Amino acid sequence: MRIAERISRLGTETAFAVSAEAAAFAAKGNKVYPFHLGDMNIPTPANVVEAAEKAIRDGKTGYCPNAGVPQLREVLAADVSASRGVEYTMENVVIQPGGKPTIGKFFLALMNPGDEVLYPNPGYPIYESQIEFHGGKAVPYGLIEGEKNFELDLDAIEDRITPRTKLMVLNDLQNPTGAECTQAQFEKLAELVLKHDLYVLCDEAYFDIRYEGKSSSFAALAGMTERCVILYTFSKKFAMTGWRLGAAIGPKEIIDVIAKINVNDESCSNHFIQYGAIEGLTGDQAQAKQILAILKERRDTAVDILNSIEGVNCFRPNATFYLYPNITGAMKKKGLTDYDSMRKAYLHKTGVSVCTRLHFGRALKGEKDFYIRLAYSGIDTPEINEGLGRLKVFIEN
Amino acid sequence: MRIAERISRLGTETAFAVSAEAAAFAAKGNKVYPFHLGDMNIPTPANVVEAAEKAIRDGKTGYCPNAGVPQLREVLAADVSASRGVEYTMENVVIQPGGKPTIGKFFLALMNPGDEVLYPNPGYPIYESQIEFHGGKAVPYGLIEGEKNFELDLDAIEDRITPRTKLMVLNDLQNPTGAECTQAQFEKLAELVLKHDLYVLCDEAYFDIRYEGKSSSFAALAGMTERCVILYTFSKKFAMTGWRLGAAIGPKEIIDVIAKINVNDESCSNHFIQYGAIEGLTGDQAQAKQILAILKERRDTAVDILNSIEGVNCFRPNATFYLYPNITGAMKKKGLTDYDSMRKAYLHKTGVSVCTRLHFGRALKGEKDFYIRLAYSGIDTPEINEGLGRLKVFIEN
Numbered sequence: 001m002r003i004a005e006r007i008s009r010l011g012t013e014t015a016f017a018v019s020a021e022a023a024a025f026a027a028k029g030n031k032v033y034p035f036h037l038g039d040m041n042i043p044t045p046a047n048v049v050e051a052a053e054k055a056i057r058d059g060k061t062g063y064c065p066n067a068g069v070p071q072l073r074e075v076l077a078a079d080v081s082a083s084r085g086v087e088y089t090m091e092n093v094v095i096q097p098g099g100k101p102t103i104g105k106f107f108l109a110l111m112n113p114g115d116e117v118l119y120p121n122p123g124y125p126i127y128e129s130q131i132e133f134h135g136g137k138a139v140p141y142g143l144i145e146g147e148k149n150f151e152l153d154l155d156a157i158e159d160r161i162t163p164r165t166k167l168m169v170l171n172d173l174q175n176p177t178g179a180e181c182t183q184a185q186f187e188k189l190a191e192l193v194l195k196h197d198l199y200v201l202c203d204e205a206y207f208d209i210r211y212e213g214k215s216s217s218f219a220a221l222a223g224m225t226e227r228c229v230i231l232y233t234f235s236k237k238f239a240m241t242g243w244r245l246g247a248a249i250g251p252k253e254i255i256d257v258i259a260k261i262n263v264n265d266e267s268c269s270n271h272f273i274q275y276g277a278i279e280g281l282t283g284d285q286a287q288a289k290q291i292l293a294i295l296k297e298r299r300d301t302a303v304d305i306l307n308s309i310e311g312v313n314c315f316r317p318n319a320t321f322y323l324y325p326n327i328t329g330a331m332k333k334k335g336l337t338d339y340d341s342m343r344k345a346y347l348h349k350t351g352v353s354v355c356t357r358l359h360f361g362r363a364l365k366g367e368k369d370f371y372i373r374l375a376y377s378g379i380d381t382p383e384i385n386e387g388l389g390r391l392k393v394f395i396e397n
Numbered sequence: 398m399r400i401a402e403r404i405s406r407l408g409t410e411t412a413f414a415v416s417a418e419a420a421a422f423a424a425k426g427n428k429v430y431p432f433h434l435g436d437m438n439i440p441t442p443a444n445v446v447e448a449a450e451k452a453i454r455d456g457k458t459g460y461c462p463n464a465g466v467p468q469l470r471e472v473l474a475a476d477v478s479a480s481r482g483v484e485y486t487m488e489n490v491v492i493q494p495g496g497k498p499t500i501g502k503f504f505l506a507l508m509n510p511g512d513e514v515l516y517p518n519p520g521y522p523i524y525e526s527q528i529e530f531h532g533g534k535a536v537p538y539g540l541i542e543g544e545k546n547f548e549l550d551l552d553a554i555e556d557r558i559t560p561r562t563k564l565m566v567l568n569d570l571q572n573p574t575g576a577e578c579t580q581a582q583f584e585k586l587a588e589l590v591l592k593h594d595l596y597v598l599c600d601e602a603y604f605d606i607r608y609e610g611k612s613s614s615f616a617a618l619a620g621m622t623e624r625c626v627i628l629y630t631f632s633k634k635f636a637m638t639g640w641r642l643g644a645a646i647g648p649k650e651i652i653d654v655i656a657k658i659n660v661n662d663e664s665c666s667n668h669f670i671q672y673g674a675i676e677g678l679t680g681d682q683a684q685a686k687q688i689l690a691i692l693k694e695r696r697d698t699a700v701d702i703l704n705s706i707e708g709v710n711c712f713r714p715n716a717t718f719y720l721y722p723n724i725t726g727a728m729k730k731k732g733l734t735d736y737d738s739m740r741k742a743y744l745h746k747t748g749v750s751v752c753t754r755l756h757f758g759r760a761l762k763g764e765k766d767f768y769i770r771l772a773y774s775g776i777d778t779p780e781i782n783e784g785l786g787r788l789k790v791f792i793e794n
Contacts, residue, residue, distance in 0.1 A: 001650045002563070002596070004509050012660050016463070039459045049453055056446055062436045062639045062775075066413070097494045097641065098663050112401050129661055166399070199399070242459045242668030244494065253398045263409050264526055266495050270667055271639030378459075 011129030015359045018343070022353040033387025035374040036353045038175070038321065042239040042294060042377075045280065045287030052276030060272040067259040068095025068247070069274040075281045080232065080249055083207070084217035086225050091252045094259045097269040099205050099233025099246035102258075104130045105265075106201045106229050106248065107167070109257040111136045115166040118157060122176055122324075122360035122371070124203070127169045139165070142364045143179050145326065149315050150179035154188055161196050168193065170218055171203040173210070176360050176373035177324045178317025183216065190221045200228045208237040210319040211296040219250075226251055229258075236321070236377075238280045239291055243273050295321050298376040298384055305388040306374075310396050321377040328369040330395045339370070346372075350390040408526030412756045415740070419750040430784025432771040433750045435572065435718065439636040439691060439774075442677065442684030449673030457669040464656040465492025465644070466671040472678045477629065477646055480604070481614035483622050488649045491656045494666040496602050496630030496643035499655075501527045502662075503598045503626050503645065504564070506654040508533045512563040515554060519573055519721075519757035519768070521600065524566045536562070539761045540576050542723065546712050547576035551585055558593050565590065567615055568600040570607070573757050573770035574721045575714025580613065587618045597625045605634040607716040608693040616647075623648050626655075633718070633774075635677045636688055640670050692718050695773040695781055702785040703771075707793050718774040725766040727792045736767070747787040 018036045026032040067073065073090035081088045096102055103126055111117060113135030119127040121140035131138040139160050142153045157168075170189070172181050181189070193200060200218065207215045219228035229250035235241040248258050262268065280288070299316065302323055306314040311329025327342075336342045339356040346352045357363065357371040376384060415433045423429040464470065470487035478485045493499055500523055508514060510532030516524040518537035528535040536557050539550045554565075567586070569578050578586070590597060597615065604612045616625035626647035632638040645655050659665065677685070696713065699720055703711040708726025724739075733739045736753040743749045754760065754768040773781060 001648065002507065003650070003654055004505065004507055006509075007506060007654055007657075010654075010657055010661060012657055016660070037460075041459070043456065044453070044458045053450055053453075056441070056450075059440065060639065061441045061637065062438070063434075064639060097667075100661075101663050104662055108401065109404060110399065110401055112403075126661055133661065240458065242457065242461060242665070244663060244665065244667045251398065253400070257400055257404055257407075260404075260407055260409055263413070264407060264497075264523055264530065265501050265662075266498050266641060268639070268641070270494075270641045270670070273667070 006133055006135075009132040011125055011132070013125055015355050018353060018355055018359070022347065025347055025351075031351045032347070033350075033352045033383055034378055035376065035387070036355050038375045038377055040236070040239045040241055040377045041379065042291055044239050044243070047283045047287065048238055048240070048276040048280045051279030051283070052273050055272035055275035060275060062271065064268050064271040064274065066262045066268050068093070068269060069271070069278070072274045072278050075278055076232070076247055076249070079281050080230065083215070085220045086217065088249060092249055092255055094248050094255045094262065095269050095274060096246045096248060096262075097266060098244040099231050099235060100126065102229065102231040102246060102248040103127060103201065103203070104134070105258045105261050107131060107134045107136060108261055109254055110199050111167055114164065116162060116164045117167040117169065118160060118165060119169040120152070120171055120174065121362070121364060122357055123169070123171060124175050125360060128361060137164070140361060140364060142367075143174070143177050149317055150174070150177035150324065152179065152181060152185060152189070154185060157189070158192055161192065165196060166198065167201070168198050169201045169203065172218060173204070173206040173215060173319040175206065175320060176322050176355070178315060178320045178322055180317065180319060181218070186216070186218055186221055189218065190224055193227060194223055198227065200224070201231060202228045203231045205231060205233045206236060206320040209292070209295065209321055211292065211299065212318045215319060229254055234277050234280060237288055237291070238277075243276070245269060245273055245277055295377065298379070298381050299323070301381050301384045302374060302376050302388060305385065305392060309392045312395070321375060323374045323376070324371050325374070326369050327372055331370045334395060342370070343372075346391060346394070350387065350394045352387045352391045403530055406529040408522055408529070410522055412752050415750060415752055415756070419744065422744055428748045429744070430749045430780055431775055432773065432784070433752050435772045435774055437633070437636045437638055437774045438776065439688055441636050441640070444680045444684065445635055445637070445673040445677045448676030448680070449670050452669035452672035457672060459668065461665050461668040461671065463659045463665050465490070465666060466668070466675070469671045469675050472675055473629070473644055473646070476678050477627065480612070482617045483614065485646060489646055489652055491645050491652045491659065492666050492671060493643045493645060493659075494663060495641040496628050496632060497523065499626065499628040499643060499645040500524060500598065500600070501531070502655045502658050504528060504531045504533060505658055506651055507596050508564055511561065513559060513561045514564040514566065515557060515562060516566040517549070517568055517571060518759070518761060519754055520566070520568060521572050522757060525758060534561070537758060537761060539764075540571070540574050546714055547571070547574035547721065549576065549578060549582060549586070551582060554586070555589060558589065562593060563595065564598070565595050566598045566600065569615060570601070570603040570612060570716040572603065572717060573719050573752070575712060575717045575719055577714065577716060578615070583613070583615055583618055586615065587621050590624060591620055595624065597621070598628065599625045600628045602628060602630045603633060603717040606689070606692065606718055608689065608696065609715045612716060626651055631674050631677060634685055634688070635674075640673070642666060642670055642674055692774065695776070695778050696720070698778050698781045699771060699773050699785060702782065702789060706789045709792070718772060720771045720773070721768050722771070723766050724769055728767045731792060739767070740769075743788060743791070747784065747791045749784045749788045
């Protein structure tokens, strides 16, 4: 077999291995509390389902345009314009089979081999993988524990910019940390982007998964709209992870290129589910609000228990459905010194299945503390209570 | 704007421009006979639709495994094993959001920059585009008019193989020509593949769109199963073009790599429609057979009228839903000397919208005759009669 050389640079989501271990443990009759994967155990709103089913009956089973159903591009442009305070039209929107495809297509459209690309670490592992797969050099920047949340290490970002730095990935409202920039931090970042002539992938997958306050988009800052491509997804807001529908939103010249990549890669996204998405954006919002209410209750339950555990410190991020507690004290207490032993001990002693810092990139120089990531999108409040209660007993005894 | 250099090598399907012209002509109140695009105007079988809708209600709205729903991989492996006479298991199958994604992923998995790749011309334009986009050298081989159908130019293939030739695209039951290899031709081709250590993308999108006889797969030849990746699609057999569902089927080592690309590109294909596909493969076949009966009637109607036109010669391929008549005589009769004038004259004088040879690659050296491509998948028999009747009057007068 003669696999292409580039495949040696292709990464993956190692969290899937955690799923497999959890499934194997459950298969032996053990109870598992699934905090490891960001899937959702909440049904898609009924009005979205009905609109998609109606579209099938209306014959929307043939191809649609490569860039997506025009009506969906229009209502999404209007929705994102209003929520971000940016003026987009349908020409700025190209529909994708999920939010994730925007990552690879952004790099294919804008990155040349050898270009350096800044990306967050800890962060979603696909950024690093796609940068290196397509011949770029992935340059990580860290996140630091602030007063009330994680923050971008802006000094580190500036330090790591070289003349070869061309692109940056910004995942504000971040997976896994929940980090959120202040406007002052956005402004400093925008200065750097202009000074060094960068283009930015704004992964806004969690923009609408927000419990307090209002989300802001980096693309709305002066001069940034022309330099940012927003990764948009229907997955979280409408509990549609398995439907695979999202979009890339940005300057027309880049969006046209991504639409041309669509022609080559998959022709178009599924036609009839785009009518479900139109209903999601324009129809009754009661069930979308209900999804947020469910998630908020889960967040508060999980954060409260985690912070009650000796040696665990957990922020309460305003957005995302992830928690990233510092468990350094809890590790010491149990005499644990590495991530793998800790994760397996938690699973096998309590049934609590989590990801760790290592599922979000290699630890950076100087990192000393230990972190786990819990997703509460796929586990109900009573199970959160029970599972984390067991974890508390295990850690404290 | 700083678009990546590789985008200059990205091609497209120029047939979409023909669609736009036809739509503009129709918008002025003119009748258009749409023979230009390979979409289908036949509903998806009701049992497939119902199974997908049931899956939504059963909560199949979250992620599924990256390689696809295990049950679908199993039944597809069984179906393809039986129809091709090859032994595949689910480990040989990775589900894709359409047939098309298999093209790009095959090259990403097996092609290194500078590798030469043989591909058919005339042929589906995405092969050449994806080869060059990902840094390969696209080397076209022609098709020649045989006695009863088009045939691969096997001598040309052998002539064009160099030490740098690593891969080949074979689209037996071909778009646009309907070409089909004999077993003897398959065997000669297999010899070349072994002699020159090639791997082959077998685009079998039309394997099940067959009216007489039985389709054969090149992957079934001795030594070829290990060297072939089959592009499979649900689009045509079950009139599911807009659902976007297909698969790559081949050696486990390659399929594992493509599944890893899935993790990076789109996580997984839409979850619930895979249950529709399971029903399509294992449930009642009445409607799938009906689709074939409809298409056969259309083929015969179209071929009969085309062959009745002075200066037009059209084969009657046993498979695909395309016709590729030689219209050299008809061009001369009307004093037409170029494709664009001819295509526009047909559209504006008769409403018949077609693609031409040029939508399937640049003409090869020595090509003298003129061809058009008609798709009969998206136009009913009465419209075929009426439209081609008008074309006959136009050409003969």
